[in-house]
Each structure stands twice: as C-alpha cells, then as structure tokens.
Amino acid sequence: KQEVTQIPAALSVPEGENLVLNCSFTDSAIYNLQWFRQDPGKGLTSLLLIQSSQREQTSGRLNASLDKSSGRSTLYIAASQPGDSATYLCAVRRYNQGGKLIFGQGTELSVKP
Amino acid sequence: EAQVTQNPRYLITVTGKKLTVTCSQNMNHEYMSWYRQDPGLGLRQIYYSMNVEVTDKGDVPEGYKVSRKEKRNFPLILESPSPNQTSLYFCASSLLAGGPGELFFGEGSRLTVL
Numbered sequence: 743k744q745e746v747t748q749i750p751a752a753l754s755v756p757e758g759e760n761l762v763l764n765c766s767f768t769d770s771a772i773y774n775l776q777w778f779r780q781d782p783g784k785g786l787t788s789l790l791l792i793q794s795s796q797r798e799q800t801s802g803r804l805n806a807s808l809d810k811s812s813g814r815s816t817l818y819i820a821a822s823q824p825g826d827s828a829t830y831l832c833a834v835r836r837y838n839q840g841g842k843l844i845f846g847q848g849t850e851l852s853v854k855p
Numbered sequence: 856e857a858q859v860t861q862n863p864r865y866l867i868t869v870t871g872k873k874l875t876v877t878c879s880q881n882m883n884h885e886y887m888s889w890y891r892q893d894p895g896l897g898l899r900q901i902y903y904s905m906n907v908e909v910t911d912k913g914d915v916p917e918g919y920k921v922s923r924k925e926k927r928n929f930p931l932i933l934e935s936p937s938p939n940q941t942s943l944y945f946c947a948s949s950l951l952a953g954g955p956g957e958l959f960f961g962e963g964s965r966l967t968v969l
Contacts, residue, residue: 760932767923775955776957776958777868778960784963785859785960785961785962785963786898786945786947786958786960787957788959791956791957796914831897831898833898833958841886841888841903841904841905841911842900842903842913842914843888843935843958844900844914845890845897845898845899845960846897847895847896847897848897853900
C-alpha cells in the first residue's frame with residue numbers, strides 16, 4: 743500500500759531564507775507527483791506536477807525534484823516571503839491505480855517578517 | 856473564469872437527513888474527484904470519475920454515493936449522514952482522461968452532522 747509522508751509537519755523560518763520541504767513515498771511505481779499549496783480555509787492550489795520520467799520542475803522561486811529510486815521528492819523555495827506562509831502538500835499517483843491519489847499530511851510553513 | 860464550484864460551502868445537518876453536495880467545473884475536464892480533509896488524517900479520496908458514467912471508489916467510499924451523468928457535474932450524495940462524516944470536503948478536476956494531470960480544486964464544503 744502506498745504511503746506518503748511529509749516531514750517536518752511544521753516549519754518556521756525568517757524571511758529571505760531558502761528552504762526545502764520533503765515528501766517520501768513507499769512505492770516507487772508512481773505515475774506522477776504533484777505539489778500543492780493550501781491557505782487556511784481554502785482549497786488547494788497546484789504548484790508543480792512532475793511526471794515519473796522527469797527529475798525536476800521549476801516555476802519562479804519554486805523547484806521540485808523527484809527521485810523515484812529513493813522514494814523522495816523535495817520542494818525548494820528560494821528567498822522565502824511572508825506570503826509563502828501556507829500548508830504545502832504532496833500527492834502521488836501510482837501506475838495501474840486509475841485516478842487514485844494519495845496525499846501526504848502536509849508541512850505547515852510560517853515565514854516570519 | 857476557469858473554476859471548480861462547490862455548493863453549499865457550509866452546512867449543518869442532522870443524522871440521517873439525506874444531503875447532496877454539488878460540484879461543477881467549467882473547464883471541460885474529464886477527470887473529477889472528491890476528497891475529505893480531517894485533522895491528523897490529511898486528505899483522503901472518496902470517489903473519482905474518469906469520464907461520464909465512469910466512477911470508482913477511492914480510499915474512504917463508505918457512506919457516500921456519486922454520479923457522473925454529464926461531464927461538468929459530479930455531485931456527492933450522503934444518503935444517511937452520520938457524525939463521523941463531519942469534515943471538510945473538496946472536489947477537484949483535471950483535464951486528462953487517463954487520470955489526474957494538474958488538479959484544480961474547489962474552495963471546499965464544510966459539513967457538520969449533529
């Protein structure tokens with residue numbers, strides 16, 4: 743059974759710091775992995791989608807990497823800003839699992855001015 | 856504006872009173888899915904639909920029903936709600952018929968069952 747883990751559960755950093763969020767999964771037979779952001783009381787916003795054949799994706803200050811063999815993905819946020827404060831979630835889709843997605847429990851990020 | 860719309864956004868109901876949470880998307884997406892989010896348990900998939908008239912169970916389908924009679928709508932039905940279905944519910948959609956590519960989420964529906 744696929745399990746997705748995100749550590750740490752919460753992270754607080756000063757503004758301007760570069761940071762890395764981690765996502766681990768137990769079954770490497772994934773179709774893709776997606777990173778989301780969730781603001782309090784809101785829905786999820788897609789940040790980056792990495793297909794299994796890709797190693798990384800970049801969007802602005804965000805860079806997501808994927809290492810299937812080790813079952814890990816990282817989300818790198820450069821020059822963090824208070825507006826980056828939110829919960830970040832990763833989700834994986836397995837091969838031969840149709841439309842099933844498994845989410846991690848998220849990392850709550852707080853960027854202090 | 857491209858969006859996924861859920862209604863109602865907030866609902867308080869009583870045990871056993873049937874209710875439907877609607878979900879509609881205007882992006883001509885083929886894939887749609889329902890999730891519930893609970894503290895300490897994260898987001899869990901309830902049901903998903905790969906296309907019209909094609910639905911399948913996620914990880915926590917008990918107590919829920921869905922239907923996909925037309926592409927834009929994917930309602931979640933609670934035939935006899937119970938207090939353990941108190942949760943924050945999200946609907947999501949994506950373009951790809953072969954499964955979820957980039958997912959777009961609704962704003963959520965907070966349901967309380969007394």
